[in-house]
Structure formats: C-alpha cells, structure tokens
Amino acid sequence: MIYSEKVMDHFQNPRNVGTIPDADGIGQVGNPVCGDMMTFYVKVKDDRLTDIKFQTFGCGAAIAVSSIVSEMAMGKTLEEAMDITNDKVAEELGGLPKNKLHCSNLGADALHKAIEDYKSRSKPGAKEAAAGAAPEVQEAHDEKCCCPYCDGPLDGMQAVCSCHHCDIELVECPECGKYTNHADETCVSCGAKIAT
Amino acid sequence: MRRVYLDHIAATPLLPGVLEAMLPFLRERFGNPQSLHSDGPAALEAVEEAREMVAGLIRASASEILFTASGSESNNLALKGLALANRNRGTHLVCSAIEHSSVLNSVKSLERLGFTATPVAVDQDGLVNPQDVEKALTKTTTLVSVMLANAEVGTIEPVAEIAKICRVRNVLVHTDAVAAVGNIPVDTRALSVDALSLAGDQFYGPKGGAALYLKKGTRIVPLIEGGIQEGGRRGGTENVAAIVGLGKAAEIAREKMEERTEKARTLRERLIAGLSRTADHVLLTGHRELRLPHHASFCIKFIEGEAMLLNLDMRGIAASSGSACTSKALKASHVLLAMGLDHATAQGSLVFSLIEDNSAEDIDYLLEVFPPIIDRLRKMSPLYTEYLKERRK
Numbered sequence: 001m002i003y004s005e006k007v008m009d010h011f012q013n014p015r016n017v018g019t020i021p022d023a024d025g026i027g028q029v030g031n032p033v034c035g036d037m038m039t040f041y042v043k044v045k046d047d048r049l050t051d052i053k054f055q056t057f058g059c060g061a062a063i064a065v066s067s068i069v070s071e072m073a074m075g076k077t078l079e080e081a082m083d084i085t086n087d088k089v090a091e092e093l094g095g096l097p098k099n100k101l102h103c104s105n106l107g108a109d110a111l112h113k114a115i116e117d118y119k120s121r122s123k124p125g126a127k128e129a130a131a132g133a134a135p136e137v138q139e140a141h142d143e144k145c146c147c148p149y150c151d152g153p154l155d156g157m158q159a160v161c162s163c164h165h166c167d168i169e170l171v172e173c174p175e176c177g178k179y180t181n182h183a184d185e186t187c188v189s190c191g192a193k194i195a196t
Numbered sequence: 197m198r199r200v201y202l203d204h205i206a207a208t209p210l211l212p213g214v215l216e217a218m219l220p221f222l223r224e225r226f227g228n229p230q231s232l233h234s235d236g237p238a239a240l241e242a243v244e245e246a247r248e249m250v251a252g253l254i255r256a257s258a259s260e261i262l263f264t265a266s267g268s269e270s271n272n273l274a275l276k277g278l279a280l281a282n283r284n285r286g287t288h289l290v291c292s293a294i295e296h297s298s299v300l301n302s303v304k305s306l307e308r309l310g311f312t313a314t315p316v317a318v319d320q321d322g323l324v325n326p327q328d329v330e331k332a333l334t335k336t337t338t339l340v341s342v343m344l345a346n347a348e349v350g351t352i353e354p355v356a357e358i359a360k361i362c363r364v365r366n367v368l369v370h371t372d373a374v375a376a377v378g379n380i381p382v383d384t385r386a387l388s389v390d391a392l393s394l395a396g397d398q399f400y401g402p403k404g405g406a407a408l409y410l411k412k413g414t415r416i417v418p419l420i421e422g423g424i425q426e427g428g429r430r431g432g433t434e435n436v437a438a439i440v441g442l443g444k445a446a447e448i449a450r451e452k453m454e455e456r457t458e459k460a461r462t463l464r465e466r467l468i469a470g471l472s473r474t475a476d477h478v479l480l481t482g483h484r485e486l487r488l489p490h491h492a493s494f495c496i497k498f499i500e501g502e503a504m505l506l507n508l509d510m511r512g513i514a515a516s517s518g519s520a521c522t523s524k525a526l527k528a529s530h531v532l533l534a535m536g537l538d539h540a541t542a543q544g545s546l547v548f549s550l551i552e553d554n555s556a557e558d559i560d561y562l563l564e565v566f567p568p569i570i571d572r573l574r575k576m577s578p579l580y581t582e583y584l585k586e587r588r589k
Contacts, residue, residue, distance in 0.1 A: 011503070033520075033528075035500070036521070057540075
C-alpha cells in the first residue's frame with residue numbers, strides 16, 4: 001500500500017463530510033486539471049470554529065487530507081486554525097508519498113480560504129456585498145496547473161513560468177513533468193535531479 | 197476475501213504450462229545459446245523453437261522475429277531503428293496521438309535528433325481515420341506508427357487500411373500490437389505492416405519475454421550493440437527462459453484463441469450491460485464494437501479513479517485507471533484527453549480488463565460491490581453536489 005495506515009483510515013472513514021447550507025465561510029481550492037478539488041464550509045462563533053464540513057473530488061490522499069484538516073481545526077480559534085500548515089497536515093497523517101504532498105497544501109489552503117471568506121463577510125459593510133457572492137472558484141486552465149509550493153495560479157504556460165506569490169521561477173521537471181523551483185537541485189514532486 | 201483480478205492490461209498470470217516450459221532453462225539447461233560446447237546448442241534449439249511459435253501466432257516467418265525484453269523495447273527499437281536506418285530517404289514521422297509513451301517518447305527523442313513528426317488525432321471513440329494518416333504524409337515521411345489496439349480504451353485501429361495507404365507511398369508502417377497479440381487474431385500478412393511489437397506478459401507469458409516482428413528485408417539500426425545475437429540487431433545474451441516462456445504462451449494462445457475471445461467477449465458484455473444498469477453517469481470509453489474482447493473501460497462522472505481503485509482493492513478487486521492522481525506525474529491520460537474528454541471526466545477513468553480465469557460470478561461480484569463505492573464517493577464530491585444543484589434549477 002502506498003499510503004500510511006492513518007491515511008487509509010481517514011480515506012475509508014472520512015470525518016465531517018458534507019456541506020453547511022448556512023455556512024459563515026466557504027473555501028474552494030484546486031481544479032480537475034491538477035487532479036483534486038476541495039470545498040470547506042465553516043461555522044464560527046466567538047472566534048472559534050464550531051463546525052466544519054468538506055467535500056472533496058480527488059484521490060485517496062486528497063480525501064484523507066480533507067478529513068484530517070477538518071479534525072485538526074475543529075473547535076480551534078481562527079488564529080490557531082490559520083496556523084495549520086501543509087507540513088503539519090502531512091505529519092499528522094504519518095507522511096504522504098512525495099507526489100501526493102501537494103494534496104496537503106490543498107487541504108490547509110481550503111480551510112484558510114474558508115476562514116478568510118468568513119473574515120471578509122464579517123467586515124463592516126462587507127456582509128451585504130458578500131452575501132450574494134458565490135465562493136471564488138479557480139478556473140481550470142488547460143496544462144496550467146498550480147504552483148507546487150503555494151498552489152497559487154501560475155504565470156505562463158511554457159516549460160518555464162513563474163509564481164508571483166512565491167516569487168520563484170518554475171521549470172518542468174524532466175522526470176515527472178510537474179513544475180518545480182528552478183533554483184532547487186531536486187524536483188519537489190518526485191525528487192529527481194534538476195539540471196541547472 | 198474474494199480476489200477478482202481485472203487488470204489484464206497491467207499483467208497476466210503465468211500459465212502453469214508456461215512456467216513448466218521455462219523452469220529447465222533456469223536450472224540445468226542454463227547454457228549460453230552462443231556457446232560451442234554442447235550446452236550451447238541445447239539452449240539455442242529452445243530459442244529457435246520459441247521463435248517458430250511466436251511467428252506462428254502472428255503468421256510470420258521465424259526469421260522475422262527478433263526477441264526483446266519488453267513491449268517498450270520493441271517500440272523503441274522499431275521507431276528509432278527504422279527512422280535512423282531510413283534517414284537518408286527522409287526525416288518525417290507520423291504517429292497517432294494515443295500511442296503508448298514508449299512510442300511517443302521515442303518520437304520526441306528522434307525530434308531532438310532533427311526528425312520532425314506529425315501526430316494524428318483520434319475521434320471520440322479513439323479511432324484513427326486512415327484518411328487523416330494519408331493527409332499527414334509528406335514527401336519525406338519514412339515511417340508511420342499506429343497501434344493495433346489501445347490498452348486504455350480497448351479500441352482496435354484500422355491498421356491494415358493505413359498500411360495499404362502507406363505501401364503505395366513507400367512509407368514503412370510499424371504497429372504497437374502489445375495489447376492485441378495473443379488476445380485477438382493478428383496476421384502480419386493481412387495487416388501488411390513492416391514491423392510489429394508484441395509482449396508475452398499480455399498473454400500469460402513471463403515479463404521480460406517480448407518480440408519485434410520485422411518483415412524480411414527491412415533494415416534496422418540496433419539499439420543495443422554487441423554480439424551476433426538476433427542477427428546482430430539486438431546484442432546481449434538471450435534471456436532463454438523468458439524467450440521459451442514467450443514461445444510456449446504463443447503456442448497456447450494460438451490453440452485457445454477462439455475459446456478465449458469468445459469467453460472474454462461474453463463476460464465483457466455482462467460487465468458493460470451490468471454497470472450501465474446499476475450506475476448512472478457512467479461513460480463507456482473507446483469504441484463500442486471495435487474493441488479488445490477482454491476490455492471494458494469507463495469514465496465514472498464526478499469522482500476520481502484512484503479513490504475508486506483503493507476502494508475496489510479493499511473489496512479484493514484489481515483494476516486500472518488513467519486518472520491524473522494515479523500517475524506519478526499527476527497528469528491525466530493523454531489518450532482520454534486526445535479523445536476529447538475534459539479533465540474532470542478523465543479523472544474518473546477506470547479500466548477493467550479480463551483474464552481467462554475470470555468467471556460470471558467475478559463480474560457479478562464487481563457489479564454488487566462497485567455501485568455502492570460510486571455512491572459513497574459521489575456523496576463527498578463537490579462536483580456531484582454542484583451537478584445536483586444545477587439539475588434542481
């Protein structure tokens with residue numbers, strides 16, 4: 001089995017699956033081009049996450065990541081929840097295969113987006129404006145996947161492109177074809193050596 | 197727990213008779229076929245017998261069979277070897293968009309050497325139109341490579357028609373028949389191709405036993421240079437046991453061809469009809485009629501392949517998927533995308549391919565276990581929720 005026991009447990013028995021119709025915040029990340037899509041719904045009371053639900057389209061790792069993120073964040077303050085990083089998620093799951101690490105980014109991102117959505121809605125004056133607005137969905141671009149480090153959108157679709165958020169230049173790994181940091185010696189996704 | 201193996205395209209089990217035939221060559225008959233002492237001829241004889249068997253399966257002459265270590269090697273040898281041997285005649289190649297990566301990457305590598313290539317598109321069923329191949333030919337085209345059957349979607353391509361067009365234009369034709377040989381009747385004379393790849397692990401032979409059919413008189417540049425093995429076209433001491441296994445598997449495949457295809461077709465129809473009845477939003481991929489008899493491939497909408505495979509495996513069922521999540525590089529199957537499927541649909545790819553041991557009960561077990569898995573994954577899919585919302589509008 002390519003996954004740890006804990007991943008398989010969360011994959012088989014995912015916690016907190018579903019939607020919250022009157023959610024205080026909704027966060028959606030990913031697109032089918034990259035492989036996975038996650039939607040997180042949160043309820044907030046007195047700065048604490050009182051309920052979390054998610055839906056995930058994706059592989060075993062993506063489902064397990066969503067499940068454990070929901071568990072890790074449940075009952076936490078918003079600040080604590082924003083502190084949940086992809087590293088912590090992967091660690092909590094007993095590790096993930098290298099090429100599935102990006103799934104842990106997605107889980108933390110989706111949760112953070114939902115919290116940010118809540119914050120923007122609860123800003124004075126923003127409530128009315130946000131109430132009717134649908135959650136922001138990343139568009140699926142052909143071949144244009146997301147930054148392997150921050151999952152943000154990428155600039156350019158050639159062999160070399162850049163992520164403005166991380167301020168790095170990305171190149172296609174000759175081994176697995178995924179984008180990786182040009183300055184790095186090895187590919188973030190598969191570990192192959194990158195010729196510089 | 198019940199185990200149901202439905203992943204023929206990944207590997208087939210070794211037939212007991214094949215293993216029996218191989219064992220002496222891993223034990224007492226270990227000699228090098230090229231040795232002059234008496235151990236040599238004993239091994240060489242077995243290799244040449246296997247060559248006859250393989251030739252017999254595809255209606256070729258023994259001298260037209262060249263042993264290799266894998267279908268990928270055969271494809272590499274055909275593409276690079278034929279392109280390089282005909283370089284002075286031209287440097288343009290044509291292949292279909294749904295070829296195996298061993299063909300596509302060989303073409304890429306040839307492009308770096310100065311060759312040019314034209315990929316030919318396929319229709320929504322994965323079929324290559326021979327007219328499109330004809331249109332792609334230029335004055336400098338020397339080689340066309342179109343697979344006989346696609347392992348991911350099961351579609352059988354009109355290779356004989358394509359070869360007919362190419363023959364008139366003096367263009368060589370290679371076909372990757374790895375998924376086809378041993379599973380459907382293949383006749384190199386009727387196909388009229390110059391080169392054809394096959395692999396024993398696709399018809400109950402051992403891994404490591406594969407071959408390239410090369411029509412008599414066809415020049416090729418070897419990939420592996422060494423001694424005089426395989427007429428100097430592929431150096432390296434012969435993998436005698438694997439070659440013997442391939443030969444035995446070919447002999448059995450020829451004898452049992454009709455029985456195998458008939459049985460596989462019946463079970464396949466049971467699977468396709470059954471799944472269409474028990475699950476909705478299920479799309480059959482590949483051509484409905486022109487497909488491998490043991491092959492049933494689908495895209496299950498709104499959910500992803502790896503999640504399905506893991507769930508099926510927990511219930512003892514082995515299958516394959518072309519989803520991005522199941523690939524190391526996290527890229528969706530180029531075959532499904534070439535057939536015009538969008539990424540989300542391609543993510544739901546699932547391939548069931550039957551082996552000869554499968555029974556009607558196996559299919560019924562799959563049909564009992566699989567629909568609840570689909571339901572469970574859809575319940576947690578944001579795409580399905582979205583779909584339901586849209587439908588309510």
